[in-house]
Amino acid sequence: MENDELLPYFDEQLFLPDLKATTKDELLKELVDQFVKVKYLKNSEIVLEMLRQREHLGSTGIGKGVAIPHGRTTSASDIMIAFGKSKNGIDYDAIDGKPVQLVFMIIAPPQDENNMYLPILGKMVEILSKSKNRSRLLEAETFEEFTEIISKG
Numbered sequence: 001m002e003n004d005e006l007l008p009y010f011d012e013q014l015f016l017p018d019l020k021a022t023t024k025d026e027l028l029k030e031l032v033d034q035f036v037k038v039k040y041l042k043n044s045e046i047v048l049e050m051l052r053q054r055e056h057l058g059s060t061g062i063g064k065g066v067a068i069p070h071g072r073t074t075s076a077s078d079i080m081i082a083f084g085k086s087k088n089g090i091d092y093d094a095i096d097g098k099p100v101q102l103v104f105m106i107i108a109p110p111q112d113e114n115n116m117y118l119p120i121l122g123k124m125v126e127i128l129s130k131s132k133n134r135s136r137l138l139e140a141e142t143f144e145e146f147t148e149i150i151s152k153g
Helices: 003-009 024-037 044-057 117-128 131-139 143-152
Strands: 010-016 061-063 070-072 080-090 100-108
Touching: 003 010, 003 080, 003 117, 003 143, 010 024, 010 143, 024 044, 024 080, 024 100, 044 070, 100 117, 100 131, 117 131, 131 143
Parallel strands: 010 080, 070 100
Antiparallel strands: 080 100
């Protein structure tokens, strides 16, 4: 999978460059509420419960200030990715114990047509493993800047 193949899964309405959340649960709720607000999801509680259960298995805070909460739900009709950024960082129980500033929430249906869920997750981890990408994402203020970083990765 090439970086620019990720772009169709992002939407400017799911770009939140200034998250208000101060806790992990608030963060999950803020992003899920955005999916509902733009009508990609109907029921936030079902999705929140799925994400909480996923976090119970192990934190999706992958370290270096990054979290990728993700899961499959019948509430989703297609794979969607929300991006949020916290200037102050959020205690997320990340594997390195550091606060999270960059969050990519991936929501997918139980079955996706081209089985892209895991390749998308893998590509996101690959992009975010590079410190220059993380630094640039922290600086990005617009959706255009954001998509440029993702596509060039």
